[in-house]
Amino acid sequence: xxxxxxxxxxxxxxxxxxxxxxxxxxxxxxxxxxxxxxxxxxxxxxxxxxxxxxxxxxxxxxxxxxxxxxxxxxxxxxxxxxxxxxxxxxxxxxxxxxxxxxxxxxxxxxxxxxxxxxxxxxxxxxxxxxxxxxxxxxxxxxxxxxxxxxxxxxxxxxxxxxxxxxxxxxxxxxxxxxxxxxxxxxxxxxxxxxxxxxxxxxxxxxxxxxxxxxxxxxxxxxxxxxxxxxxxxxxxxxxxxxxxxxxxxxxxxxxxxxxxxxxxxxxxxxxxxxxxxxxxxxxxxxxxxxxxxxxxxxxxxxxxxxxxxxxxxxxxxxxxxxxxxxxxxxxxxxxxxx
Numbered sequence: 001x002x003x004x005x006x007x008x009x010x011x012x013x014x015x016x017x018x019x020x021x022x023x024x025x026x027x028x029x030x031x032x033x034x035x036x037x038x039x040x041x042x043x044x045x046x047x048x049x050x051x052x053x054x055x056x057x058x059x060x061x062x063x064x065x066x067x068x069x070x071x072x073x074x075x076x077x078x079x080x081x082x083x084x085x086x087x088x089x090x091x092x093x094x095x096x097x098x099x100x101x102x103x104x105x106x107x108x109x110x111x112x113x114x115x116x117x118x119x120x121x122x123x124x125x126x127x128x129x130x131x132x133x134x135x136x137x138x139x140x141x142x143x144x145x146x147x148x149x150x151x152x153x154x155x156x157x158x159x160x161x162x163x164x165x166x167x168x169x170x171x172x173x174x175x176x177x178x179x180x181x182x183x184x185x186x187x188x189x190x191x192x193x194x195x196x197x198x199x200x201x202x203x204x205x206x207x208x209x210x211x212x213x214x215x216x217x218x219x220x221x222x223x224x225x226x227x228x229x230x231x232x233x234x235x236x237x238x239x240x241x242x243x244x245x246x247x248x249x250x251x252x253x254x255x256x257x258x259x260x261x262x263x264x265x266x267x268x269x270x271x272x273x274x275x276x277x278x279x280x281x282x283x284x285x286x287x288x289x290x291x292x293x294x295x296x297x298x299x300x301x302x303x304x305x306x307x308x309x310x311x312x313x314x315x316x317x318x319x320x321x322x323x324x325x326x327x328x329x330x331x332x333x334x335x336x337x338x
Contacts, residue, residue, distance in 0.1 A: 030144025049074070049103055054114050056103050058096060063160040064137075064152050069126075071161055072099035074110065075119035080170035083199075083335040084119040085177040086161060088184030089305060092154045093127035108306035108314040109324050116328050118335075119171060125157035128183060133190065133210050134251075155190040162197055175199050175335040179327060181302055182207045185265075189280065192261040200334035202327055204266040204304045207273055208280045211255060213248035224272050226301050231270040239275035240282070247279075256287045264330045266304065266323060267295030292330070296323055 026034045045058040054075070060068040075082055087110060089102065099122050103110075110120040129151070137156060138149040158178075166173035178201040180188045185206025192201060193211075263284060267277040274295070284291040296303070298319045304327070306316045316324070 028144065047100075049107070052107075052111060053077075054111070056100075058099060061161050061164045063157045064139075065146060065148065069157045069161060070096045070099055070124050071121045071165075072103050073119065073121040073165070074103075074114060075170055076114055076117055080119070081172040082117065082119040082170060083175035083177065083331070084121065084165055084171050085113055085179055085331060086121050086123055086158070086165070087305075088123055088125070088158065088178070088180035088187055090182045090184055090302070091128045092125040092157070095124055098122075098124055106305055106307040108308075108316060109304060109327075112324050113328060113331075116332070118177075118328075118331070121161075121165065123158060123161055125154040125161070126152070128154055134213075155187040158187060159191055159195045162191075162195070166197070177201060177331050177335055179204065179304070181205060181304055186211050188263065189255070189259070192263065193255045193258045196260050198261045200262045200264070200331060202264045202266060202330060203280065204323075204327075205268050205271060205273070205277055205301060206265065206280050208276055209273075211252075212276070212280065212283070213251040213255075214243065214276070215246050215248070226272055227299055228270040228272060231274060236269070236274055236278060240278045243275040243279050244282075252283060253287065256283050256289070259284070259287075259289055262290035262334055264292050264294075264327070266327075267293065268301065268303070269295050269297040270299075271301060294326060298323075 022035055024033050024035075025037045026032050027037075042062075043060045047056045047058065049056050057073045057075075059071050059073055061071055063069050071086075075084075102122055107122075110122070113120050132150065132153060135150050137152060140147045140149075162176055162178070165171050166176060176198055178188055178191070178198050180186075180202070181204045185203030186208045188201045188203045189206065189208055189211045192198065265277060265281040265284070267274055267281075271277065277295070278293070281291060281293040285293075296319050298317075303320050304323050306314055306320050306324075309315050
């Protein structure tokens with residue numbers, strides 16, 4: 001008891017001393033005093049990109065809990081403000097090295113957007129944590145600092161990134177888009193259910209099982225190949241209908257109904273998760289959302305992002321080129337007007 005009284009008295013005296021010095025401008029006012037805010041400019045590193053006129057700006061973005069997520073931003077010449085598309089490739093993690101590798105060797109798709117007048121950014125965010133989505137993130141205070149109901153998740157890092165790029169002087173804050181592949185596509189659904197600051201988004205091959213509250217398969221269920229040898233339209237319809245019976249529909253539709261962002265779902269005809277891609281689209285359509293669908297017959301999961309070949313050359317095939325052309329046309333419809 002005596003120790004508690006001494007601590008309380010010390011805190012009271014400290015508070016009185018702060019009050020005598022004037023208004024506290026500190027971000028941490030319970031623990032330190034400043035009359036003027038300390039400047040905290042964001043960290044930015046600029047690097048050239050092989051064979052490109054558009055340099056890479058590596059920027060560290062503060063997330064909701066004060067940790068940092070890196071982005072690799074590139075923009076057309078001039079002052080802007082430019083529309084911007086943020087790109088999410090599957091699961092997170094791997095940090096700045098991932099951004100550098102993919103910027104140098106996997107950015108043909110982003111280059112096409114740059115040539116079309118968009119700023120672009122590869123994003124890195126936390127790695128996926130299984131079986132955690134669904135519980136709301138609630139922020140409280142403990143000893144004057146943040147305490148959360150759970151740890152922030154990867155899609156919440158992305159919301160922080162979206163909010164950050166809107167503050168950049170060369171970005172049009174009203175024209176921010178998102179293109180995510182696989183888990184990155186599912187992240188779009190999670191983001192759009194909780195945050196309404198995107199102008200439009202593309203979910204390419206969205207692995208939305210978690211988002212749609214799909215029941216896990218029985219233990220020991222064999223997993224088929226990622227790319228099926230054949231997946232006819234009739235087979236796709238039957239698989240989609242079966243997948244529908246495996247959802248917690250009340251949970252799925254509550255999430256779907258919260259969406260206001262226009263979304264383009266890109267499927268892949270012979271993907272082993274084509275039923276989920278299609279079902280994601282159908283539920284959005286049934287909820288009268290602004291949604292469109294197109295599927296492509298490509299051998300590679302992740303075909304939307306074109307990588308350099310063994311000779312170090314970008315050589316997109318006709319299907320990849322068409323998918324990227326479709327993506328740019330979709331964003332043009334929503335983002336080429338203020």
